[in-house]
Amino acid sequence: MTFASPTPEPVLDRQCEQRDAPGYLAAVLASASHRVVLFHRGKALLQGSGLGYFDPAELPEVLPAGTTSVFLGQVRPGQGHPLPDGTDLVLHVLPNDTENLDWVPGDSAFAGYRDAAQELHKGDAQVFIQAQAVANWHLSHTHCPRCGTPTEVEASGWVRGCAKDGSEHFPRTDPAVIVAIVGADGRILLANNFAWEENRYSTVAGFVEAGESAEDGAVREIAEEVGVHLHSLEYIGSQAWPFPRSLMLGFIGHTNDIDAAPDNVEVRAARWFGREELQQAVLSGEAAISHRQSIARTLIEEWYGGPILEPGDNA
Ligand SMILES: [Zn+2]
Structure with a gap:
C-alpha cells in the first residue's frame, strides 16, 4: 500500500566537510557565480512565485550591518533545480532592525513559508526550509548559553563560537x-x-x-x-x-x-x-x-x- 516512497534526494550538497575550512565562505562570496537567498524577519525574498536566487551584482556592495551569511550548499545534478548544477548558494539573514530595503529588486517580495509553500517547486521548498531553520537559529542564539558572551559565526555559518570559553554551538533541530x-x-x-x-x-x-x-x-x-x-x-x-x-x-x-x-x-x-x-x-x-x-x-x-x-x- 506504500505509494510514496523512493528515497527523496536533497537538491543541495551541503559540503559539510569543506565548509568548515577557514575562508571557505569568503571564497564563495568573492566568486561572481554564487547566488543569494535573502531572509528578513522570518520571510524569504521571492521572485514571482518562486524563491529568489539573486546575482550578487544585483545586491548592494555592502549589506546592512549585522547581516549573517551562511553557506547553504551546491546545487546537485539531476534534481531539476532552476540554477545550473554546481551553483553555490549563500543565505544572507538581514537583521530584524533593517528598515531600508529600497535596494531589493522591484519584482520581488518577502513571504513566509506558509504563504509561499503552495506555489514553490520541491527544490525551492527544501532550500526555503533549510534557510529559514538556520536563520531562525542565528537570530535567537546570538550569545553563548554558558557565559553570555556574544558568539561569533564560524564554519561558513554552521557554528557559533564563544571566544571567552571556547564553546561551540550548532544549529538546533x-x-x-x-x-x-x-x-x-x-x-x-x-x-x-x-x-x-x-x-x-x-x-x-x-x-x-x-x-x-x-x-x-x-x-x-x-x-x-x-x-x-x-x-x-x-x-x-x-x-x-x-x-x-x-x-x-x-x-x-x-x-x-x-x-x-x-x-x-x-x-x-x-x-x-x-x-x-x-x-x-x-x-x-x-x-x-x-x-x-x-x-x-x-x-x-x-x-x-x-x-x-x-x-x-x-x-
Ligand atoms: Zn561562553
Whole structure:
C-alpha cells in the first residue's frame, strides 16, 4: 500500500566537510557565480512565485550591518533545480532592525513559508526550509548559553563560537511527531484545531519532550489531543519544517478506540473519515486538508492509497 516512497534526494550538497575550512565562505562570496537567498524577519525574498536566487551584482556592495551569511550548499545534478548544477548558494539573514530595503529588486517580495509553500517547486521548498531553520537559529542564539558572551559565526555559518570559553554551538533541530490515526475499521481520524478554519482537518502533531522516544511522544500526544490510545505505529518518513526549526517524524498510528475526545485546548473537533467520504468532502469544500508540500498530506495520502483530488484538479 506504500505509494510514496523512493528515497527523496536533497537538491543541495551541503559540503559539510569543506565548509568548515577557514575562508571557505569568503571564497564563495568573492566568486561572481554564487547566488543569494535573502531572509528578513522570518520571510524569504521571492521572485514571482518562486524563491529568489539573486546575482550578487544585483545586491548592494555592502549589506546592512549585522547581516549573517551562511553557506547553504551546491546545487546537485539531476534534481531539476532552476540554477545550473554546481551553483553555490549563500543565505544572507538581514537583521530584524533593517528598515531600508529600497535596494531589493522591484519584482520581488518577502513571504513566509506558509504563504509561499503552495506555489514553490520541491527544490525551492527544501532550500526555503533549510534557510529559514538556520536563520531562525542565528537570530535567537546570538550569545553563548554558558557565559553570555556574544558568539561569533564560524564554519561558513554552521557554528557559533564563544571566544571567552571556547564553546561551540550548532544549529538546533527540534524533533516533533506527526501521526495519521487509523481505526480498526480502516477509517482515519483527523483533527480540527482552534487555530484553523472550522472545515480544516489534519493529522495530529506535537513536540517530543527531552528524554522521550519519538514513539512514546506520539502515543502521549495523541492521547492528550484527541483521547485515543495507539497500540502500534508505523514510521513513514520525515520532513524538516521551519516552525521554528523542527524535524517532523511521520507515523501512521493504529487504534482500536472509536470515541475521540478533543482536548478543547488545541483541538476543537476530531472526525473519522472513510476514504471515499474524505475525497468527496474535499471536492465539495466541506473539508479542507493540508497542502501537498506537507508531510501531513503525505501521511493522509499514504493511508488513502494515492493522491487526493482537490477542487480544480482535473480528475
Ligand atoms: Zn561562553
